[in-house]
Amino acid sequence: MQNGSYQKDDVQTFEGITEQKHADIRLRDAEAALQAATEWAQVTLNSIGDAVVTTDLECRVTYMNRVAEALTGWSSIKALGKPLAEVFTLIDGQTLKTATNPALRAMEENRTVGLAMNCVLIRQDGSQLEIEDSAAPIHDRNGCVTGAVIVFHDACQSPTQSAKLAYQAQHDGLTGLANRVLLSERLSRAIGLAKRHNHQVALIYLDLDAFKAINDSLGHAIGDCLLQSVAGRLSECIRDTDTVCRQGGDEFVVLLSEIEKPQDAARIAEKILAALAKPYHIGNHVLNVTTSIGISLYPDHGIDGHTLLNNADTAMYHAKNSGVNHYQMFRADMTALMVQYTHIESQLQLALQGNSLFLDFQPKIDIATGYLCSAEALVRWRNPTLGLMQPSVFLPVAAACGLIIPIGQWVLLETCRQLQAWREEGVEIVPIAVNMSAIELSDKTLPARITQILAETGIEARYLELEVAEISLMHHHVDVAISTLAELSRLGIRIAIDDFGAGSASLKHLKCFPIDTLNIDACFINDMLDNPGNASFTKALINLGQNLALRVIAKGVETQAQHDQLKSQGCNGAQGFLFSRPLSSTEFRALLLPDQHGWGQRHRALAFSPGAKL
Template sequence: MDMQILVVSSDPRDRELLAPVGRAHRGPPGSLAFLHAASLAEALRVVPRPVPDLILLNASGQRSRGGTLPAALALHYGATPVIMLCATSAAADRYHGPDKSIADPVVAHIALEFAPHRLLWEMFQCIVTAARRMQRATEGGGQRGAVLDAITDAVISTDSAGNVRYLNAAALRLVALTPREALGMPITEVMRLQDGATLAWISHPLLETLRTGEVRRLPRGSILLRNDGTQIVIDDSTSPIIDDAGAVIGGVMVFHDITDAHRLQEQVDYLAWHDFLTALPNRFAAQRHLERTLLEAQDKTLALAVMFLDLDRFKSVNDTLGHAAGDALLVAVAARLRGCFRAVDQVSRQGGDEFVVLMAPGTSRADATRAADRILAAIALPYELPEAEAHIGCSIGIAMYPEHGTTSRSLLHHADTALHAAKAAGRDAYRFFVPDMLASAMQRKQLEDGVRSGLAAADFELFYQPKIRLADGSLCGCEALLRWRHAQWGWVSPVEFIRSAEESGQIVALGRWVLAEAVRQAGAWLASGLDPGTIAINVSAIELRHPAFADHIERHIADARLDPATLQLELTESAVMEDMDKSAGILNRLKGLGLSLAIDDFGTGYSSLSYLADLPIDVLKIDRSFVHGIDHAQPRRQALLHAVIALAGSLRLPTVAEGVETGLEAGFLSLAGCAQGQGFYYGHALSADAFERTFLSQPAQA
C-alpha cells in the first residue's frame, strides 16, 4: 500500500532508526515516503498536500500554543492518526492534557529503538488501514443514523438512568447483541468490563459521566466481556448529553476494538525489556530490577549480590562453528544459568556473551560463593550443538551490597571490575570486588587510551637489535622492536603496552604501523647503499588470525617496491598452533610472497616435530631461558640445548640464540652448532640512527 508518514522530531536518531523500515515493507519503490519536520511549529506552518497518512511525534521538548500537542495536530491534520515516539504510556499521557477524548488522534506509543523493523511496518499498515476505512465511511454526508452506522467506531447512548437507548451497527457487533436484546437494558448488562491487569470487574464509565457530568475514560487495556463469551480490549471516550437547561439527560460512549493494537503494543513492550535470543531480561530490565531490589534491601537492611559473567572461549565457537552455533550455545547457557538460581533471583543478558545475575535481598557472601561454584560447574559441562560438541568456561565478578556499593551503578561497575580481575587471574574463576581492583582498572584504561593516542600522534618508535653470525661475528640481520616514550610516563614497558593493545583490540593497528615503519626504514637504508640484512618483525596471534593480514602485507610490500626477502616474520609457537590448518594456509601464502618465517621463543610452548615438518618455517629462535648461563649449566641442561640445535639441524633450520649476554655463552653456542646470536653481548636495541652509526657505517663483512 502507498503510505506517506510525517515524522515530527528534533532527535536525529529517530531518522536513523526509521530508515530500515522502508526496506522492511514489500511495496514498489516510492510507495512509502517519510517527510520530516524538526518541530511542531514547522509541522503546523506548512501542511503538506496530500495530508500524510500517519504522524510520528517525538513530543520531547515540543510546545504548542493554546492546547495540547494532539489537539494542535488534529486542528491542522484532521483525523490523521498519531503515534507518540516514547517508551512508556505515562510518557505519552503527559502530552494529552486532561480532556483526552476519542477525537484525540493519538492511537499508540512506541519506542523505536526496541521495535523490530518488520513489526513497525505492520503496525503502521494496520493503523493507516483503519483510518482510511473510517474516512471512507464518513464521507458523503447522509442522515445521522446512516452516518453512525457507517463508521467503524461503536457508538452507544443511554438515558439519565443508564438504560441503553441507541447503538450503531459497530456497537451491536462489538457487544454481540441484537437491537431487541440491547435496547432498554442497563448499560452494565450490555457491557461487562474488566481491568486488563487484574481482571477485576470495573464500573462502567457512563455511570460516572451521568453522575458527575464529566468526560470519563476506561483504564488503559480494559477488557469488554462480550455477550458471546469472547473478550476484546477496547479504547473509549464517554461524554454527557446535556439539555438547554444544563441538566444531564443521558450519556454517549464511543469505543472501538484495539485488541490487535494492544497485543502489538504488548509485544513491543516485551521486546523492550527482554533479550530477543534467550528471552532473558535485557540490560534495561536488569537495571530497573536492581534499582527496585535495592529499595527493598535498604528498607530491610539486607545484603544482596550482583554477579557479572563473561563466557570464556566463546569467540572460538563463533569463529570455528559459525554464528548459528554461537546463538544456540548462548540459548543453552541461558537455560543452565536459570537452573542455577531461585525464582526470586534474576538472570539477565547484557549483550554478546555477557550476563548479569541479581541475587535477591538476604543473599550472603557465602550464598554468592556457592552460586558462583554452581555456575562454573554448570557452564563447564560439554554442549551438544548440531555442528559439534563445544566446551567453554566463564569468569565471574561479584559485588555485594552494601559492602561494595549502595547504588545500582556502583554495584554493576564494581562487579564488572571484579570480572576483569577474574579474567586476568587466568579465567574460569570468580573474584569478589576489592578496592585495589579499581586502581588496576584505571591503569588499564589509561594505558589503553595512551596506546590509542600514541598511535594517532605517532609517538611510537622502532628500535633495532643486531643479529650476529657466530661463525665470523658479522652482522646478518636485525630485529625491529617497538618502543614507546610517553610524554608524561616516560619509557613504557613493551610487555605492558602490547598486552593492553591485545586486550583492547588495538594490536592489529599497532602491528600495521610496525610493518609500515620497518618497510620504510628498510627502503631508506637500501636506497643509501646500506645493507641491514633481514629485518625481523614480531606478529601476534591476533594479527595472524585477522582475515586481511596476508592481504595487507602483500599490498604494503608491493606498494613500497621492497624485496620481500628483506623482511622476516617472527611468530610464537602458541600463535601458530592455535589453529594449525588455518595457520598453514596463511604461512604458505606468506612464504609464497618471498618472506622468511621464524618461530620465536622456541622450546617454551608446543615444541614438536610434527608442526616443524608441516609448516614452511625458515628459522628457529631459541628462547633465552635455554641460553642464560649455558656455559656453566648442569650437563642435563646443556644436553637439552644440544638436542634442540640438533633437532633444528636435522630439519635444515638455522637457529638464532636469544639473550646472549657473555662471550662464554657465545662460545658455547658456536661450538654447539648454533648459527646466529642476539643479545646484549652484541648490542642493545638502538634507534634507527644509532643502529646505522654503530652497525651499518662499516663496510659489510663477507
C-alpha cells in the first residue's frame, strides 16, 4: 500500500512539474510576443512621419518616438518621467500665452481633441515650432483611462499649410485678390487659348486718383479699408472666368480672358468707373474716389503678357492726364507720348531746383466800378528743350508723379514773395488767387505751411485767395477738405470754388464749405449770348451766389456784350481776355500804380484776340 501511495505522489509531483514547465513556456512565449509586439510598435512608431508622445494619468511622459525627439529637442531618456508641460510646452502663436495642455484635456473629456489653432511648441533650446494635430485618451482593457497619447507634426509640412502657403504665394494679403504671380500665369494661359480659338483678351489697368492724399491725411488703416472696398466692387464687375489682380499700392489689373470685340472691354471699363465712383462709407468718413483706366488688347496691342501690361499702363497714364474718371484704349502713338511724359517728369524735378518756373498774373475786374480788384497767379514753365509749356501739359504730369505738392508750395511762396516785393517798392497790392489741387488740399500740413509762408514773407492772409476746382473737390474726401478749408479760412485766407457749374457740388456741400467766392466756369460764358439755356443757367448761378452772400466772378469774358450781360445780371466781377491776357510780373506791377486802376479804353491795348490761349 505504501509503495502504491508513493507512486501516486510521484505522478502528481511529475504532473505539477510538467504544468509549471508548460506555464513557464507560455509565459516566456507571451513575454517574447510582448517584446516582439513592443519592438514592432516602436519600429512602427519610429517609422511614421508624425511625432508621438504618451503620458500617464499624472501627465508624465512615458514614451516618445524619434520624430517627437527631433521636434521637441528632448531625448527619450531625459524626457521619460518628466512632466509633459516641461517637455511639451505649448503657447498660442498670436497671444503668446500658455496654451491648454492637450493630454490633460483629452483625459478629462475622455475623447480625442485637436490642438488649438496657431499652436506653437517651445523646443528644448527655446526655438519655436508651429505644430498641429490631436491628443486622445489611452484606455486599459476595462475601458478605464490610463493616460494620453499626443500625435503632432510640423505645421509647415502639412498639406493644409502647404495649400495655405501656395495660396499666399499667389494672392494679395490685404485684399485677397490675385497677385502679379497668379496674374502672369492666367494671362499666359488666356493668350494661349485666345491664339487657339481665335478670340481676344483684354487687360484693364486702373489706378485710384489721389489715393496717396487719403493715406497721408486719414492714415493707412483708412487707406487699407478703402482698398478692400475697391477690391470687392471690382470683383462684382467681372465674370467668374475673369481675374482681378492687385498690382501693388493703389493699382489694380483686370484680365478679361475672352472677349469678342474692343467694345466689350470698354463696357466693363465704364462699369468699373461707375462702381468705384460711388461714395465709400469708412468709419466716420465719406470718401469719393475717381479712377483712371488704361486698356490693351491681345493681339492688337501685343502678343505677350509683358507688352500687354506695359501698354495698358501707358494708356492708363494718358487717361489720368485727360482728367478724372476716364479710360483710354491703347494707341501706338502713346508710346512716344510716354517717352515725352518721362522726359517732362525728369525736367520738372530740375525745374523745381532751378529758375525755369515763373508766374504770370491775370487781372480780375470789379464789374460795377471797372477797377482792378484782384488777380490770379498762373504758373508757367520754360522747358530748356521744349520751350514754353502750357500748364495743361505739365501739371497733369506733376500730379501723376507726385510733384504737384512741391510745385504748389513754390507757387504759394513765389506769390507771397512777389506781393511783398511790390509792396516794398511802394506799390499798392491787391489780393492774388492761387489754384489749389484736391491733392494739396488733402495734405494735413497745408495750413501750417501757408502760415509759415505768410510769416516769412510778411504778407497778411487777406491778400491770399485759394481757388479749388469744384469737380476736384467733389470727387475726393469731402470731410477732410472741409476741415482744411475751415482752418485756412480762420487764418483770414479767402476761399473760392473755381470752375463752378461744371462739377457736381450740391447746396449741402456749399453750405458746409467756408466759401467766399464762386468762379463761374468759362464754358457757360462763351456762348451765353447765343444759348438761352446757358444764359439762364449763368443767371441762376449768380443768384445762387448772391443768396448765399458770396462774391461771384465770371471767367472767360472775351466780349463787351458778355460783360454787359453779366453786369445786368448782377455779377460782381469778371476775368478774361476782354480785360487782359495773363501778364508778366513787370507788366502787372504797372497796373498797380495809382493812376492805372481804372480800365476805360486802356484794357484794349492789353487784350489779346478772343481766340488766344492762356
